[in-house]
Amino acid sequence: xxxxxxxxQAIHSVTMLAGLETGAVLSASSLAEFHGVxxxxxxxxxxxxxxxxxxxxxxxxxxxxxxxxxxxxITLLDIxxxxxGPAPAxxxxxxxxxxxxxxxxxxxxxxxxxxxxxxKAEKAYRAxxxxxxxxALKADLVETDDGxxxxxxxxxxxxxxxxxxx
Amino acid sequence: xxxxxxxxQAIHSVTMLAGLETGAVLSASSLAEFHGVxxxxxxxxxxxxxxxxxxxxxxxxxxxxxxxxxxxxITLLDIxxxxxGPAPAxxxxxxxxxxxxxxxxxxxxxxxxxxxxxxKAEKAYRAxxxxxxxxALKADLVETDDGxxxxxxxxxxxxxxxxxxx
DNA sequence: AGAATCATGGATAAATTCTATCCACGAATT
DNA sequence: AATTCGTGGATAGAATTTATCCATGATTCT
Numbered sequence: 001x002x003x004x005x006x007x008x009q010a011i012h013s014v015t016m017l018a019g020l021e022t023g024a025v026l027s028a029s030s031l032a033e034f035h036g037v038x039x040x041x042x043x044x045x046x047x048x049x050x051x052x053x054x055x056x057x058x059x060x061x062x063x064x065x066x067x068x069x070x071x072x073x074i075t076l077l078d079i080x081x082x083x084x085g086p087a088p089a090x091x092x093x094x095x096x097x098x099x100x101x102x103x104x105x106x107x108x109x110x111x112x113x114x115x116x117x118x119x120k121a122e123k124a125y126r127a128x129x130x131x132x133x134x135x136a137l138k139a140d141l142v143e144t145d146d147g148x149x150x151x152x153x154x155x156x157x158x159x160x161x162x163x164x165x166x
Numbered sequence: 167x168x169x170x171x172x173x174x175q176a177i178h179s180v181t182m183l184a185g186l187e188t189g190a191v192l193s194a195s196s197l198a199e200f201h202g203v204x205x206x207x208x209x210x211x212x213x214x215x216x217x218x219x220x221x222x223x224x225x226x227x228x229x230x231x232x233x234x235x236x237x238x239x240i241t242l243l244d245i246x247x248x249x250x251g252p253a254p255a256x257x258x259x260x261x262x263x264x265x266x267x268x269x270x271x272x273x274x275x276x277x278x279x280x281x282x283x284x285x286k287a288e289k290a291y292r293a294x295x296x297x298x299x300x301x302a303l304k305a306d307l308v309e310t311d312d313g314x315x316x317x318x319x320x321x322x323x324x325x326x327x328x329x330x331x332x
Numbered sequence: 333a334g335a336a337t338c339a340t341g342g343a344t345a346a347a348t349t350c351t352a353t354c355c356a357c358g359a360a361t362t
Numbered sequence: 363a364a365t366t367c368g369t370g371g372a373t374a375g376a377a378t379t380t381a382t383c384c385a386t387g388a389t390t391c392t
Binding site: 005044 | 365379380381382383384388389390391
């Protein structure tokens with residue numbers, strides 16, 4: 001069981017976008033540069049997030065990505081599902097119905113108990129992810145040596161964010 | 167995020183072994199035949215389970231596998247960890263410290279908030295798995311058409327289980 | 333209007349992980 | 363002593379993940 005690295009990049013991208021001024025955007029290439037991957041690759045995830053309504057796009061020069069809705073309305077679960085897909089990690093292959101000497105299918109109307117237990121655990125996992133909003137992650141700040149606080153990636157954002165036309 | 171199929175085979179193997187009479191064993195080749203995979207492949211997981219103390223082995227002719235401890239003392243989490251390994255699904259790559267314009271390392275003494283949230287969710291997942299014992303799965307029975315109840319895979323077990331020498 | 337910039341989407345290649353098998357070895361029982 | 367079994371290593375094949383490039387179409391700035 002391993003979560004793809006794309007999920008981490010997606011979460012960080014969304015969190016960074018949440019730190020922008022209202023209306024400002026960040027280009028896909030800037031985000032890709034920050035993560036150290038090619039623009040084309042990161043776009044895969046950004047587009048998935050966009051399709052899920054988590055991000056919104058601004059086309060044209062000076063365009064880029066911004067949050068699609070309020071940070072408080074975006075949860076970690078939303079991001080994970082948008083990137084990884086909705087399929088559960090455990091997929092029952094109905095082993096109990098197979099093998100060289102299987103019981104007739106009529107004995108298996110009730111769902112597999114093992115499958116039920118695994119899915120229940122996964123449900124708990126998702127419930128925990130749904131509890132964390134991007135707004136909460138945004139509030140997760142770093143303390144500088146002079147006592148002030150700065151947002152993660154702030155130095156990078158300063159140079160790349162595109163403020164809205166007035 | 168996908169759980170390997172080996173996990174499902176492992177869980178079913180343990181559950182089947184839990185249905186044996188006390189002292190009886192099931193050979194690795196019988197279990198492999200049931201799952202429809204080669205003995206060598208299933209052995210990978212059986213050995214992992216054995217190393218974790220979940221299963222015990224009886225060598226020699228008429229040998230095989232049996233439970234290593236009471237069904238009530240074996241949880242789904244034990245099995246999953248034995249097969250998949252203890253590493254968490256989400257591994258923080260400390261993205262915040264990288265990129266073209268990273269903040270100095272001293273700003274990141276506190277753990278990554280994203281990582282903390284993901285691990286917390288995974289902890290909830292594992293806690294749910296730890297709540298389910300093999301004894302509980304064993305109690306998950308199937309009703310036959312004549313009103314009786316039989317354990318899953320029972321017909322198969324009848325022909326392959328090896329009763330202990332007296 | 334024209335050119336530059338950007339997102340979209342498809343095709344594609346490399347790397348990693350998972351799945352699966354075979355073979356040689358040692359241990360225990362019949 | 364021979365058979366049967368588990369152990370462990372080495373090794374392919376399949377599938378997924380990761381990553382990149384390129385062609386296309388839409389939008390905005392000049």
